[in-house]
Amino acid sequence: MSEPATARRGKKATMTHKMWRLGTVLALAAGSLLAVAVHGSALPPGAPKLGMVCTPGTVSGATHIFNLETKTGYIETPDGNSVFMWSYDDPGVDAGHFQSPGPVLCATQGQTIVVNLTNHLTEATSLVFPGQQAITTSGGAADGLLAREAAASGGTVSYTFTAGNPGTYLYESGSDVAKQVEMGLYGALIIRPSAGANLAYGATSQFDPSREYLMLLADMDPFLHHAIETGTTYDFNSRDNRYFTINGRSFPDTIQDNGSGLLPNQPYGALVRIQPNNPTTNALPALIRMVNAGVDNHPFHPHGNHTTQIAQDGRQLTSPGGAPAFTEHFGETIGAGATEDFLLRWDDTDHWDPGTNPLPVPPPNYRDVTFKDANTWYSGSPYLGYKGTLPAGTTSQNICGEWYFPWHSHALNEFTNFDEGFGGMGTLLRVDPPGGCFTTAFSTAIVGGVLKSGSVSALAVGGTDANYYQVNPRTTTRPTATTAGQGTITVASAAGFPTSGSYYIRIDNEVMQVTGGQGTTTWTVTRGQLGTAPPVSHAAGATVTALANDWYGSFSGVKAGSTNLKVTYQGKNCANTTGTTCTALTTNLPQQTVKICDWTIAGATGCSSATSAGWVILPAPPTQPQAVGSDNDPATPGPDLSSTWTLPGSGSHYIGTGTYNGQVRVLIHTERWTAPSPTAFSTWGNLLALTYDAP
Ligand SMILES: [Cu+2]
Numbered sequence: 001m002s003e004p005a006t007a008r009r010g011k012k013a014t015m016t017h018k019m020w021r022l023g024t025v026l027a028l029a030a031g032s033l034l035a036v037a038v039h040g041s042a043l044p045p046g047a048p049k050l051g052m053v054c055t056p057g058t059v060s061g062a063t064h065i066f067n068l069e070t071k072t073g074y075i076e077t078p079d080g081n082s083v084f085m086w087s088y089d090d091p092g093v094d095a096g097h098f099q100s101p102g103p104v105l106c107a108t109q110g111q112t113i114v115v116n117l118t119n120h121l122t123e124a125t126s127l128v129f130p131g132q133q134a135i136t137t138s139g140g141a142a143d144g145l146l147a148r149e150a151a152a153s154g155g156t157v158s159y160t161f162t163a164g165n166p167g168t169y170l171y172e173s174g175s176d177v178a179k180q181v182e183m184g185l186y187g188a189l190i191i192r193p194s195a196g197a198n199l200a201y202g203a204t205s206q207f208d209p210s211r212e213y214l215m216l217l218a219d220m221d222p223f224l225h226h227a228i229e230t231g232t233t234y235d236f237n238s239r240d241n242r243y244f245t246i247n248g249r250s251f252p253d254t255i256q257d258n259g260s261g262l263l264p265n266q267p268y269g270a271l272v273r274i275q276p277n278n279p280t281t282n283a284l285p286a287l288i289r290m291v292n293a294g295v296d297n298h299p300f301h302p303h304g305n306h307t308t309q310i311a312q313d314g315r316q317l318t319s320p321g322g323a324p325a326f327t328e329h330f331g332e333t334i335g336a337g338a339t340e341d342f343l344l345r346w347d348d349t350d351h352w353d354p355g356t357n358p359l360p361v362p363p364p365n366y367r368d369v370t371f372k373d374a375n376t377w378y379s380g381s382p383y384l385g386y387k388g389t390l391p392a393g394t395t396s397q398n399i400c401g402e403w404y405f406p407w408h409s410h411a412l413n414e415f416t417n418f419d420e421g422f423g424g425m426g427t428l429l430r431v432d433p434p435g436g437c438f439t440t441a442f443s444t445a446i447v448g449g450v451l452k453s454g455s456v457s458a459l460a461v462g463g464t465d466a467n468y469y470q471v472n473p474r475t476t477t478r479p480t481a482t483t484a485g486q487g488t489i490t491v492a493s494a495a496g497f498p499t500s501g502s503y504y505i506r507i508d509n510e511v512m513q514v515t516g517g518q519g520t521t522t523w524t525v526t527r528g529q530l531g532t533a534p535p536v537s538h539a540a541g542a543t544v545t546a547l548a549n550d551w552y553g554s555f556s557g558v559k560a561g562s563t564n565l566k567v568t569y570q571g572k573n574c575a576n577t578t579g580t581t582c583t584a585l586t587t588n589l590p591q592q593t594v595k596i597c598d599w600t601i602a603g604a605t606g607c608s609s610a611t612s613a614g615w616v617i618l619p620a621p622p623t624q625p626q627a628v629g630s631d632n633d634p635a636t637p638g639p640d641l642s643s644t645w646t647l648p649g650s651g652s653h654y655i656g657t658g659t660y661n662g663q664v665r666v667l668i669h670t671e672r673w674t675a676p677s678p679t680a681f682s683t684w685g686n687l688l689a690l691t692y693d694a695p
Contacts, residue, residue, distance in 0.1 A: 041094065041097075041258075041259030041260075041261070041264065041267050042089065042093065042094050042097040042098070042099035042259075042264070042265065042267040043093070043094065043258060043259040043267045044056050044093050044094075047258055047259060047267075048258065049257040049258055049259070049269075049695070050213075050257065050258065050269060050271060050273055051210070051211065051212050051213055051214075051258075052104060052190070052212050052213055052214040052268075052289065053104060053258055053267070053268060054104050054105070054106035054190065055090045055093055055103035055104060055105060055106075056092075056093075057090075057092075057105070057107075058092075059111075062110070062111055062112055063111065063112040063113075063114060064107045064108070064111045064112070064113050064114070064163075065114045065115075065116065066090070066103070066105050066113070066114070066115045066116070067090060067091055067092060067115075067116045067118070068088040068089070068090060068102065068103065068115060068116070068117050068118070068127075069088065069089055069090075069091050069096060069117070069118040069119070069120055070086060070087070070088055070117070070118070070119050070120055070121050070125055070185065071086070071087060071088075071089055071096070071098050071120050071121075072084065072085065072086055072087075072098075072120075072121070073085055073087065073098030073099075073100065073265050074265060075100050075248060075249075075263075075265055075266050076253070076262075076263060076265075076266070077243055077250050077253075077417055077418070078250050078251065078252060078253050078417050078423055079417040079418055079420060079423070081222070081418070083220065083222050083225050083243060084225045084226065084228065084229035085100045085183060085184040085225065085265075086121060086180065086183035086184045086185050086228075087099060087100040087101060087102055087184040087185065088101075088102030088103060088185065088187055089102070089103065090103045091118075097264070097265070098265050099248075099265055099266070099267050100184050100248040100265055100266055101184065101186055101187050101188075101216055101218065101247065101248045101268070101293070102171070102184075102185070102186060102187025103187055104187060104188045104189075104190060104214060104268075105171065105187065105188070105189045105190065106189075106190040106191075106192065107163045107189075107190070107191055107192070108163060108191070108192050108193075108194055108197070109163050109164070109165070109166050109191055109192065109193050109194040110162065110163060110194050111162070111163045112160060112161075112162055112163075113132075113160070113161055113162070113163050114158060114159070114160050115127060115129075115158065115159045115160075115171075116156065116157075116158045117150050117156060117157050117158070117159070118150065118154070118155075118156050119150035119151065119152065119153070119154065119155045119156070119157075120153070120154065121152060121153075122152050122153055123152050123175075123176070124141060124142070124144065124149040124150065124151055124152050124155065124175055125149060125150055125173050125175045125180060125185065126140075126144045126146065126147035126148060126149040126150065126157065126173060126174040126175045127147060127157075127159055127171055127172070127173065127174060128146050128147050128171070128172060128173070128174035129159070129161065129169065129171050129189060130169060130170055130171075130172075130337065131164075131165070131167070131169045131170075131313060131314045132161045132163075132164060132169070132189075133161065133162075133164055134161060134162070135147075135159055135160070135161040136159070136160050136161070137157060137158065137159055137160070138157075138158045138160070139156050139157050139158050140155070140156070140157030140158075141155055141157070144174060144175045145174065145175070146174035146175070146177075147159070147174040147175075149174075149175055163191045164191070165191065165314055165315060166191045166192055166193035166194075166199075166200070166201055166314075167190075167191055167200075167201065167311055167313075167314030167315065167316075167339070167341070168188065168189075168190060168200075168289040168290070168291060168311070168314060168339040168340075168341050169188070169189040169190070169191065169291075169314050169339060170186060170187075170188065170189065170291050170292075170293055170337065170339060171186065171187050171188070171189045172185060172186040172187075172293060173185035173186070178236055179224070179228070181293065182220060182221070182224055182295070183224075183225065183228060184218075184220075184248075186216075186218065186293035187216070188214055188216050188289070188291050190214075190289065191314075197209065198284075200287050200289075200310060200311065200316075200341055200343075201310065201311055201316035201341075202316055202324070204310075204324045204326075205287075205310050205311075205316065205324075205341075205343070206284060207284055207285055207286060207287035207343060208282075208284035208285065208286060208287075211272075211273070211274060211284075211285075211286035211287070212286070212287045212289070213270070213272050213286060213287065213288050213289065214247065214268070214270075214289045214290075214291070215246050215247065215270055215288065215289070215290045215291070215300075215427070216246065216247050216248070216268075216290075216291045216293060217244075217245070217246060217290065217291065217292045217293065217294055217298050217300075217334060217409075217425060218244070218245045218248070218292075218293045218294045219241040219243070219244045219245070219294035219295065219296050219298075219414065219425075220241060220242075220243050220244075220245070220294075221239050221240055221241050221242060221243075222242055222243060222418075223238075223240075224236075224239065239295075241294075241295075241296065241414075242416075242418045242419060243417065243418065243424065244294075244298075244409065244414040244415075244416070244424035244425035245424075245425065246270040246425055246426075246427055247266075247268035247269065247270045248266040248268060249263060249266045249268070249269070249270065250417050250423050250424045250425070251408070251415075251417075251422065251423045251424055251425070251426035251427060252423070252426075253266070254269065254270040254271070254426065254427040254428075255269065255270070255271040255427055255428050256269050256271075257269050257271075270427040271427055271428055271430060272286065272288065272302075272344070272407065272427065272428070272429045272430065273429075273430045273431075273432065274286050274344060274346045274429070274430070274431055274432070275346070275431070275432045275433070275434055275435070275436070276346050276347065276348040276384075276431070276433075276434045277345050277346060277347050277348075278434060281434075281435070282434070285308075285343040285344055285345040286343070286344045286345075287341065287342075287343060287344075288307060288341070288342040288343075288344055289339070289341050290334050290339060290340045290341070290342065291334075291338075291339045292334040292335060292336055292337060292338050292339070293337075294336055295336050296336060296411070296414070297333050297334065297335045297336055298333065298334050298409045298411065298414060298425060299331055299332070299333040299334075299409060299410040299411055300331065300332060300333070300334055300407070300408070300409055300410070300425075301329075301330055301331030301332070301407070301408070301410055302344075302405055302406070302407040302429050303405040303406045303407070303429075304405050305330075305344070305346065305405060305429065306328045306329060306330055307328075307329055307332070307342035307343065307344050308326050308327070308328055308329070308342060308343040308344070308345075309326060309327050309328075309329055309332060309340055309341070309342050310324070310326050310341050310342065310343055311339075311340065311341040312338070312339070312340055313338055313339055313340075314339060326343075329342070331410055344429075346431055348384065348434070352382070352383055352384070353383065354381070354383050354386060355465055359382060363381075363382050366380060366388065366389045366390055366391055367391060369391065370391070371390070371391065371394045374393050374394045374395060375394070375395050375397070376390070376394060376395070376396050376397070376398070377396070377397050377398055377404040377428075378390075378396065378398060379396060379398040379400075379401040379402070380396065380398075381401055383401065384401060384402070384403055384431065384433050384434075385400065385401040385402070385433030385434075385437070385438040386401040386438075387400065387401050387439075387557075399437060399557070399559055399694045400432075400433065400437030400438065400439055400557070400694060401433060401437075401438070402430055402431060402432045402433060402437070402694075403430070403431040404428045404429070404430055404431075405428065405429040405431070406422075406426060406428060406429075407426065407427050407428060407429045408422075408424075408425060408426030408427070409424070409425035409426065432693075432694070433691075435566075435691050436564060436566075436691050436692050436693040436694070437558075437562070437690075437691060437692050437693070437694045438689060438690070438691045439555050439556075439557070439558070439689065439690050439691075440459055440460035440555075440687070440688060440689050440690075441456055441459045441460070441553030441554060441555055441666075441688045441689075442456065442554060442555060442556045443456055443553070443554045443556075444456045444459070444469060444551055444552065444553050444554070445551065445552055445554070446471055446496070446549070446550070446551040447550045447551065447552065447608075447609050447610040447667075448473075448474065448496060448497065448498050448546065448548060448549055448550035448551075448609075448610040448669075449471045449472055449473050449474050449496055449546065449548075449549030449550060449551060449683075450471070450472050450473075450474050450475070450496050450549075451470070451471060451472075452470035452471060452472045452577065452578075452682050453468070453470040453580075454467060454468050454469040454470050454685075455469065456469065456553065458685070458686070459553055459685050459686070459687055459688040459689075460687070465686070467686070468571070468684040468685060468686055469551075469684070469685040469686075470682055470683070470684050470685075471549045471551050471682065471683045471685075472549065472577045472680070472682045472683075473545055473546040473547060473548060473549045473577075473680055473681070473682075474495070474496030474497050474545075474546045474549070475543055475544060475545045475546070475680075476491045476492045476493045476494075476495075476496075476497075476543075476544045477491070477492045477541055477542065477543060477544060478490070478491060478492075478507065478538060478540060478541065478542045478544055479491075479492055479540065479541070480540050481537060481538065481539055481540045482507065482537055482538040482542070483537050484535045484536055484537055485535065486525075486527075486535075487524060487525060487526075487527070488517075488522060488523065488524055488525070489512075489522075489523055489525055490521055490522050490523075491521050491523065491544050492521070493521065494518075494519055494520055494521050494523075496546070497514075497518070497519075497546055498514075498518055498519075498546075498548075498550075498609070498610055498611055499518050499519035499609055499611070500518050500519070500609070500611045501518065501611040502514060502515045503518075503546065503547070503548060504529060504530065504546075504547040504548070504671075504673050504678065505525075505544050505545060505546055505547065506532075506544075506545045506547060506678065506679065506680070507538045507542050507543070507544055507545075508536075508538050508542060509532060509533050510527065510528060510532050510533045510534075510535070510536060510538070511528075511529040511530045511532040511547070511673075511678055512525040512526065512527055512528075512529060513525060513526040513529045530673060530674070530676070530678050531676045532676070532678075545680050547671060547672050547673050547678050547680075548669065548670060548671035548672070548673070549669075549670055549682075549683055550610035550667060550668070550669045550670075551667070551668055551683075551685075552597075552607070552665050552666060552667040552668070553665070553666050553668075553685075553688040554663055554664070554665050554666075555663065555664040555665075555666075555690045556662055556663055557662050558655050558662045558663070558664050558690070558692060559655075559662065559694055559695055560652070560655055560657070560661075560662070560695075561652075561695035562651055562655060562692040562693060562694050562695060563650050563651050563692065563693045563695075564646070564651070564691075564692055564693045565646075565647040565651040565654060565664070565690060565691075565692045566644055566645065566646050566647065566690070566691045566692070567594065567596060567618060567644065567645045567647065567666055567688075567689070567690055568642060568643070568644040568645075568687060568688070568689040568690075568691070569594050569642070569643060569666070569668060569685070569687070569688055570640050570641065570642035570643075570685075570686045570687040570688075571640055571641070571668075571683065571684050571685040571686050571687070572640050572641060572684050572686075573585055573589070573590045573592070573670060573681050573682065573683050573684065574681060574682050574684060575679075575681055576682065577680050577681070577682045582684060585681060588672060588674045588676075588678060588679075589672075589674075590670045590671060590672040590681050590683075591670070591671050591672070591673070591674070592668065592669065592670045592671075592683075593617055593669045593670075594617075594618050594643070594645065594666060594667070594668055594669075595615035595616055595617050595618060595666070595667040595669060596615070596616055596618055596647065596654050596664070596665065596666050596667070597614050597615060597616075597654065597656075597664070597665035597666075597667070598614050598615075598616045598653045598654060599614065599653065599654070599655075599656045599657065599660065600653045601613055601614040601616075602614045604656075604659065604660055607665050607667070610667070610669065615667050618645040618647070640686050640687075642687070651692065664690055666688060666690075668683065668685065668688075670683045
């Protein structure tokens with residue numbers, strides 16, 4: 001049939017909706033990172049935000065039972081249209097919420113799989129399981145062309161088979177397949193080997209179970225769906241697919257989380273997320289299971305990367321001798337009805353680093369770069385894990401310098417939404433920095449002491465450079481002389497000294513403890529502390545030196561919901577408070593305590609001064625307090641010491657909200673109060689960094 005006038009109007013509406021819709025999706029892409037699983041999402045409880053989601057079914061002994069029902073519903077496309085669909089849902093998940101595609105059925109090799117089908121369509125339907133053998137049926141109506149059918153409007157049928165070869169399979173309608181499969185009656189069947197759920201096939205196909213991804217491809221002609229919905233005729237010879245989906249969504253909807261509230265009937269996302277391979281901390285590859293439920297072949301490729309094909313149609317690729325015959329691919333065509341499995345390992349081959357291994361050519365000035373629609377996934381820096389400067393007015397969706405690669409059908413007519421690109425059969429490969437997001441401090445504040453030299457930028461770039469952020473204990477003077485019996489002294493200025501709590505100062509060779517008047521210029525003192533000279537007189541103009549310094553670094557842009565926060569501080573302490581060369585401290589090492597702001601204790605004021613209540617001492621390792629960062633090796637004065645602390649819990653206490661949204665604050669407290677020679681020192685910070693898993 002010819003394209004009806006209503007459809008042409010619909011297409012114009014599509015174009016006007018497009019920009020609004022894309023902007024909303026991109027804005028909400030960031031917003032959804034804040035959200036936890038959305039109710040009414042057609043997902044089982046506890047489903048992960050990324051990766052393949054299996055529907056649980058019921059396991060009874062060696063039998064795994066799945067209940068499926070056919071229903072009608074609608075999916076949304078990124079251009080603002082909606083498409084009438086048929087699909088399967090699991091009545092035991094989210095009360096049988098309509099979903100497209102059908103639930104992912106996962107079972108273990110050797111289990112008896114029972115699939116009970118209830119048909120709510122107005123025509124008979126059936127299920128076939130390509131690649132499975134000896135399927136028996138019970139109940140049902142007549143035998144269809146390929147399988148026993150469930151009658152229209154409430155009929156049931158059960159299919160039983162033994163999960164055979166492990167692998168990735170399709171399940172789909174066996175009745176009037178040109179129409180019913182096109183309408184959406186398909187889903188994925190996963191059979192895991194009995195040897196272990198972390199294997200795709202044999203022992204050489206081990207993967208990281210937290211990085212198991214499904215890409216179920218399909219294509220559709222919305223005019224067929226419209227004809228079915230309205231009961232009008234459709235000529236299959238005129239089929240012209242205009243929507244192309246991965247896991248039931250078209251790009252950019254594919255990169256939304258599983259269960260996104262934007263797509264209540266399309267619960268499965270398709271973003272693939274990975275970190276660089278590391279032989280000790282991240283050795284296992286991701287597994288990508290690809291299934292083509294459509295009628296067209298789809299040439300698929302990730303930009304800038306290779307994948308390793310390990311299987312075809314549920315069979316591991318094996319040489320005649322029996323050894324694995326895995327092959328590397330830049331692109332690979334997934335045939336109609338076929339499945340293919342790939343391992344994906346991401347190697348940081350070049351190790352480009354702005355400090356230690358910079359690119360051999362400078363990147364273009366950001367003023368010379370333009371970004372389409374002023375919206376980008378680029379961080380502004382070419383280095384993995386770093387953010388840079390973007391032109392004014394450009395919005396970046398980048399969290400912490402992670403990289404994004406398109407991954408799409410290279411039949412570019414399929415990389416569209418109703419002929420408008422890019423969209424359709426595409427998703428992104430997201431490469432996070434090793435260990436997660438990495439960020440360095442963006443600002444510093446001294447809450448006890450005085451800046452000797454340097455700026456916040458000295459705390460960046462890997463800790464391998466010669467730039468330091470140097471803080472001295474505060475000094476002031478005594479405007480008047482001190483007598484031996486004096487218990488109250490005046491100082492020229494209290495700025496930079498603690499405003500509460502007791503602390504030590506030194507005048508000449510005597511240490512005094514300040515116990516009152518903190519924050520004013522009149523202090524109550526206890527004389528002759530820490531084994532120093534008993535109370536003596538000090539001349540007018542004598543120098544008053546604090547025996548501690550406190551400064552904090554702030555991180556910004558840490559998304560709420562980030563987890564697994566780790567703080568790294570690297571630096572040293574030096575005996576000299578002037579000069580540019582560090583004089584080693586060999587005795588009475590300063591005691592250094594690194595603390596983090598818990599914003600839930602007292603809000604922003606809880607971390608405003610050195611002694612505020614919100615500072616929480618970082619947990620082991622290393623044990624605190626101790627001489628972190630001090631130079632304890634006189635043979636080679638001046639080496640930096642580094643420590644990394646892993647924060648307990650979700651990290652939510654440490655990420656600010658409101659005015660301090662996304663801010664994480666770390667305090668470096670250093671004191672040299674230890675008898676018998678508690679003299680001045682300076683603290684030299686070289687790196688203050690935060691790593692975390694972004695949501
Ligand atoms: Cu491409």
